Amino acid sequence: MSDALTPAEIDPATTPPSTARRPSERTFHGDTVTDDYEWLRRKDDPEVVAHLEAQNAWTLARQEHLAPLRQTLFDEIKGRTLETDLSVPSRDGDWWYYARTVEGQQYPIHARYPAAGPDDWTPRLLEPGEPVPGEQVLLDQNVAADGHDFFALGSLDVSDDGARLLHASDTAGDERYTLRVRDLATGEDLADEVQDTAPGALFAPDGEHIFYLTVDEAWRPWRVWRHRLGTPASDDVLVFEEPDERYWVGVGLSRSKKYLQIELGSKVTSESWLLESDDPTGEFRIVWPRREGVEYSVEHAVLPASLVEPPSLSEPPSLVEPFETQDPAPATRDVLLILHNKDALNFELLCSPVPAPGETVTPEAATVVVPHAPDVRLEGVSASERYLVLYYRREAISRSAVLSLETRLDQREWDFQEISFGQPLESVGAGVGVWEQPNLKAGYTSFVTPQSLYLYDVASGERTLLKQQPVLGGYDAADYDQRREWAVAEDGTRIPVSLVWRKDKVRFGAVAGSSDEGSTTEGTSADAPAEPAPLLLYGYGAYEMSIDPYFSVPRLSLLDRGVVFAVAHVRGGGEMGRAWYDDGKLAAKRNTFTDFVACGRHLVATGWTASDRMVADGGSAGGLLVGAATNLAPELFAGVLAGVPFVDALTSMLDPTLPLTVTEWDEWGDPLHDPEVYAYMRSYTPYENVADDAAHYPRILATTSFNDTRVLYVEPAKWVARLQAAGAPAMLKIEMSAGHGGVSGRYSAWEQIAFEHAWVLDVLGLADH
Structure with a gap:
């Protein structure tokens, strides 16, 4: 009883619940x-x-x-929210992708429209509520959520050829997602379905293989699986398993799409594995074996040869030898940018050749790009075909800086230029986008400034406001x-x-x-x-x-x-x-x-x-x-x-x-x-x-x-x-x-x-x- x-x-009026x-x-x-x-x-x-x-x-x-x-x-x-609104589109492949909301509906609608051609890199500023020419709806979360008290999207990815959509949803709130694949030509989901996945599933570039994660009994992502379209989930291949209960596992794709990446980390130690993405059924290889207390992350980049070859290199010849065997020397080099904290409390950024099969990165033989500083916490780096973006923190403020790779292919200095909007309290984040995108998108906000997205010209530093978060009712930051x-x-x-x-x-x-x-x-x-x-x-x-x-x-x-x-x-x-x-x-x-x-x-x-x-x-x-x-x-x-x-x-x-x-x-x-x-x-x-x-x-x-x-x-x-x-x-x-x-x-x-x-x-x- x-x-x-x-x-x-x-x-x-008087009585709180009595807890036995x-x-x-x-x-x-x-x-x-x-x-x-x-x-x-x-x-x-x-x-x-x-x-x-x-x-x-x-x-x-x-x-x-x-x-x-x-x-x-x-x-x-x-009343302050523009209920029918849409995001600034982002291009990937032959399409511009965006999300939009409709007044009275709980969830966003994910959609796209076709790009005008290979040189169409300026997003069209779409008018909220107006029909979007050529729009194709990928996923209406309101439809997917119908009949459920709870709905959350954990994975959303489109195959490289633009033909299929991967989506995974949770309808209980327990963070276990059912993964499905949609044929975008018909709008129908295929027979492929995987239960109880973790967030972060993605297509391999071939569009035929999907990599996804599952969790253990403690809700820890610990296994990476590979699914081939058209096959039952029972045939899926276990690609990677991390038995150490301190470590979480993630899977992703480099922005260059050259490498599939498995990343795992505890609160104090991390490790990365790579696989050439054109061989999705191949074996992942380790980048730098884990060492207790050492955290690192890896970003693939293609850099001007002048940045990674003498005389800018000051480290032992072991880094140079692979380049010297190539005749004639190409203008660019494939490298890994490694952010790590080995003997560098606030992290430092290294540049290293991509290790050959059977080899791993040797940090001591890599070039220090951004050295450790006691007053600057390095937090990340992103690479594209035309620029690098460095993310860091100084004086309790997050900051971003950009390095152009296109305007000075003969450059020998890592001259990152900070992006700032001149406010004492501000948050600036530069979005790199896809590999070949020519310009950055710089996001800016503060406690008084609504979220603002700018198109940032890397060569000139010029920025153009694309969209500021609408605040209805006469909001004035002043x-x-x-x-x-x-x-x-x-x-x-x-x-x-x-x-x-x-x-x-x-x-x-x-x-x-x-x-x-x-x-x-x-x-x-x-x-x-x-x-x-x-x-x-x-x-x-x-x-x-x-x-x-x-x-x-x-x-x-x-x-x-x-x-x-x-x-x-x-x-x-x-x-x-x-x-x-x-x-x-x-x-x-x-x-x-x-x-x-x-x-x-x-x-x-x-x-x-x-x-x-x-x-x-x-x-x-x-x-x-x-x-x-x-x-x-x-x-x-x-x-x-x-x-x-x-x-x-x-x-x-x-x-x-x-x-x-x-x-x-x-x-x-x-x-x-x-x-x-x-x-x-x-x-x-x-x-x-x-x-x-x-x-x-x-x-x-x-x-x-x-x-x-x-x-x-x-x-x-x-x-x-x-x-x-x-x-x-x-x-x-x-x-x-x-x-x-x-x-x-x-x-x-x-x-x-x-x-x-x-x-x-x-x-x-x-x-x-």
Whole structure:
């Protein structure tokens, strides 16, 4: 008999769902822990489902007064969005490809139109809603999603001859995709069908073979398969298998289409394999054997001989000998560009000949193209027939630089030219496109600038705006402002904080100081807000992921009501280079949480906000961040919004049978086998450290999805149960037909955002605005 309340039994005025205490014990390293709520892990138990539904009912009942505000916020997002729109086309082969949306439809439509000829490299600027001459619809996701509560596309690829479409979809949210192949002449799917694939399937250039991935029981992509069209999936060939549970596997095609590539990596080690794509049934060969702690990536390029031959080469003759045997010397050379971190914390870029069969790359004999620098984190390189693009990070800002290969075939210097739009906070990314494309597409955005796509002339540096994200309703970037500030952490490290606000909603003036005892800050700001503003502080801080400046239509509804949006670029992310990441992982993970608290205290001390006017926000690993920060400084925040939060991290990391656990040990540590890691994680994981009396905690809203395979629903469900039992004002909202990314479909996503933002505004006292 269940002792939990059903939705019908809840008194929405006073009673949160009662979660039954069913103590279970676990003992590791001599430490015995009693867990009252581990029983909620039984996903197939009707009582568990009933309890989750009861939590949903409680949350919805407590938020019923916000229904008009939710509708208003949804209408604002919808009203600012050009619902019938389409992307700037990208050429591949004889076609221009794009996606378009139609008002009232949840999902995009993928389509193409024929190119005018071999010299047609300027995309046609299509008018939203107008018929596209020669359009052929490849896949209408709305049709594919019909009859399903959830729909996500995991793979989409067109064969080189343009005749067939590969598509793979997930209709449960568990990230297992059914792969199908469509004949684009008839619009009908072929008999070829493969179940339970991972994202990222692709055609080989011959159009007859497909390479795809499958996952193991822990949802880790670990096998690469080859499928031949017209044959049953049972005949598919296993091409590659990685038994080490720390490694994920991926498969792809070089931009030159000369090589098929298998890439595998743990959190700290990687390895690449190549196969000539004109021999798709051949054997892949290793590029550089894995070495623990060494990460690298490989990009095939065809470069001017002057760049890779003497006198620009300064390395031993072993690199030169293969070129000297060729007579007469051609103007270009096939090489591999290798980005790696062997003895180079922030990575360096090498140029090496393509190794012959039976040989591997020798990094010591390769040319250093871009050397390691302590203040620049190299992040990637892309090659095309006519240029190279280098991606890197400096001063917490992502950057791109281009090197022309066409205008100076005799060049001997690697003179990359940075692409910048001159803003202090900006995100610039250069899209290389297909191998033979003559010009770049440069994407640009900031906290106040909508996503903008430019055609960038590599030879002249001239850029032409192709499209800027439409924002309806009279949006003017001049009405908003953005700024970078620096908080000071417990150990003296300066932590960047990005802020954006609406100018006429935040009045500035000198701030004398702060009464927030114990706050850590470099001092007060003479042009901080004259009075504390309501503020939403977002953080992530894991996996070396960087939160770069980005524009958001839904965020405008907060800014227009006077909310300041801030991002705490805490350690564990990658904003300030690899050391920034290393200082926020494993035995240094606590820095992530104390950095976030320091950023919050800085914003209070400098007058930007006050503790009763600040909400903390984080999702997934960011949910762990805000959960830990709540335990450390519950008085600092008025509310905490935790999306799919990784709050029961110790329990998950102790169970190697759970999805992703073993692969995550390089990020968090291995508490199963290491007692020091166990004790350290036990000291900070949010679920383990909820105060016995948590009545003084801020208001907490945790959101999750029943079919999430990355952070299982049970983590926030247990956390909320423990918070409620300790007296904290906590609620759980769970989507019963969704995955880690939440609901699918843009209108459903807007409804979810409106729900969360209405809750934030209510916490901040702005629900009536």
